Amino acid sequence: MKKVNIKTLQQKKGQEKIVMITAYDALFAKLFAPYVDIILVGDSLNMVFAGEEDTLSATMEQMLYHTKAVCKGAKESFILFDMPYGSYIDKKIALKNALKVYKNSCADAIKLEGGKEKAKIVKHLVKNGIAVCGHIGLMPQNVRGEGGYRVVKDRKKLLEDAKALEDAGAFMIIVEGVKANLAQEVSEALKIPVVGIGAGADVDGQVLVWSDMLGFFEEFKPKFVRRYLEGATLVKEAVAKFSKDVKEGAFPNKEESY
């Protein structure tokens, strides 16, 4: 039996913060699992893992492949599957793809980007037994349509979007790239938990992309990221040492040989 489900997550609101991190493979999922409530198989894997410029070319097949790996590594964790761009453009397509997720992986819920305009799709999924997490504010899948990533300041729209998702039956919402006071207002306005990324501290939980949080992504550090490890530096130092040892004949030694 999994330790966390949508009911226990919802009961945390106002009591205890929800902790979420991304993972894309079994190895890291297993390391993260004991310390987090939710593992998100985010479409950010298209950038972090596949080296693409944005998340838009991620496919259902790719997301399922990584989700299956995460499921193997974190058997007891609550796993959230991020629906890739284009996989939920209407009710029929969204349900077909969401059913694919439940039938082919251990994912407990799906996440999709969009507010009011996606409410009918969310309602249809929920009616068919799919647990849905919304994602509003800065929506990375809109990066090309909007010409970049921008912090969201439109209070009215944000509150309307959040309310529409809650009314449609979403069990939780992620709010990204939003002024802290607005995110707080959203959290206070909703009964369901609101998890933030770049949305300040006054929400019901936090999510970070693992490679940002562990310092493996070196190119730049968004303001909202805290690095808990200098992963890239540590890896480079270790591999440089390995290379030096091999070249100098210092690796392997007698104990490391048969």
Ligand code: KIV
């Ligand atoms: O894809 C992802 O990792 C996400 C997080 C940024 C919330 O959607």
